[in-house]
Amino acid sequence: MSHTLGIRQAQKQKTRQALLDAALGLLEEQSLSSLGLREVTRAVGVAPTAFYRHFRSIADLGVALVDEALGSLHPMVRTTVSATRGIDERITRAVELIERHVATHPAHVRFIARERHGGVQPVREAVQAQLARFTDEVKTEVAKDPEAAGWSDEDLLMLAQLYVDQMLITSSLFLDALEESQEERERVAQVATRQLRLISIGRRHWLD
Amino acid sequence: MSHTLGIRQAQKQKTRQALLDAALGLLEEQSLSSLGLREVTRAVGVAPTAFYRHFRSIADLGVALVDEALGSLHPMVRTTVSATRGIDERITRAVELIERHVATHPAHVRFIARERHGGVQPVREAVQAQLARFTDEVKTEVAKDPEAAGWSDEDLLMLAQLYVDQMLITSSLFLDALEESQEERERVAQVATRQLRLISIGRRHWLD
DNA sequence: TCATCCAGTTAACAACTGTTCTCCGGAATT
DNA sequence: AATTCCGGAGAACAGTTGTTAACTGGATGA
Structure with a gap:
């Protein structure tokens, strides 16, 4: 059942996870409603606009973190x-x-x-x-x-x-x-x- | 014991309470860590700098709200x-x-x-x-x-x-x-x- | 091999933030 | 009546924010 996904989707999931991890780290000393999109991308080391390839908004990322x-x-x-x-x-x-x-x-x-x-x-x-x-x-x-x-x-x-x-x-x-x-x-x-x-x-x- | 305070301190406490009330209202749909100083003063109708006459920071106002x-x-x-x-x-x-x-x-x-x-x-x-x-x-x-x-x-x-x-x-x-x-x-x-x-x-x- | 796709980049935008300094005018004090 | 006090206003600061558009280059599929 484990579908080996191409090196493209693999990279995508990798940065997606990096965004989630970075956000979780930043959220140790603030709440989600004050977390900035640029703040997260800066912590990961990608351009701010790359965020939109994975989440519609910070709230969207939050829901993913809940799951x-x-x-x-x-x-x-x-x-x-x-x-x-x-x-x-x-x-x-x-x-x-x-x-x-x-x-x-x-x-x-x-x-x-x-x-x-x-x-x-x-x-x-x-x-x-x-x-x-x-x-x-x-x-x-x-x-x-x-x-x-x-x-x-x-x-x-x-x-x-x-x-x-x-x-x-x-x-x-x-x-x-x-x-x-x-x-x-x-x-x-x-x-x-x-x-x-x-x-x-x-x-x-x-x-x- | 009720010390009648001058019209000056009365006004001060009045705007202070207005800041607290406005903040509490704004906090119904966001958390304190995303609440802006200017946001609060704007809601009250005073200049942003007036905030500092009453609180050192938003966190300070938050503590007052807790009490x-x-x-x-x-x-x-x-x-x-x-x-x-x-x-x-x-x-x-x-x-x-x-x-x-x-x-x-x-x-x-x-x-x-x-x-x-x-x-x-x-x-x-x-x-x-x-x-x-x-x-x-x-x-x-x-x-x-x-x-x-x-x-x-x-x-x-x-x-x-x-x-x-x-x-x-x-x-x-x-x-x-x-x-x-x-x-x-x-x-x-x-x-x-x-x-x-x-x-x-x-x-x-x-x-x- | 060639055309397509698409995650990530770059540049630019108007709007917003906290904080400093200087000033005003009326209350409080002498 | 003269002086001090002080809550608030105004302007300006450098820095930040979310979002847009157009672009690049390597993976993908025909």
């Missing part, structure tokens, strides 16, 4: 939330997985946290759409758990939302703790673990 | 979270209060949601500082509840954080629902209520 940051994350969610193993082990594993992902993709995490409520509408909508997909996936996974017997659809949805938001909050906290000490990171992990545990307990007694 | 948006909110928190009345009534009242606040101060809520993780460091830090104050207030209020007997300091903190984050998430959802139907707003209220109820249940069985 890059969240698109490849879906398989991870399924395997993590699924009801294998014990509860405590699952929680520990989930927190570890978040910490590792933040450590390996800090710029992506920062970008999503920043632009989720940012000033560029199409990007905001792209983030919301991806998060809605996540929520739905978590919901169907949660529904499989025997503990969810007798739960209404609305109850499942509110729990899934709670989990997704919790994941984002924890990611952001890990991100802030990245530049600090190892103890700080452990404290974040501890708090996140306890919060997930409390949610677990609430979940267990929901139908009382 | 305006969150500073006057502390008394509300205390009275809402405090352990008077029954649990369900308290939850309903809290959600109502959030909904009303978002409806009356949408621009402020949007600003905080946007700049909490935004591209301007001093503003980000100002938001974090105010939220830390909130968390601490919620924590001391939660600690007063008889249900919190035997809770460690770390447990109290993680619960307070959970409440504060939940408040922010709910605010943001209400904000999005403002431009939509009344049913949408009721659905947000319903989800938020259920989530708070689940947290309550988890809290009750925490020490099992």
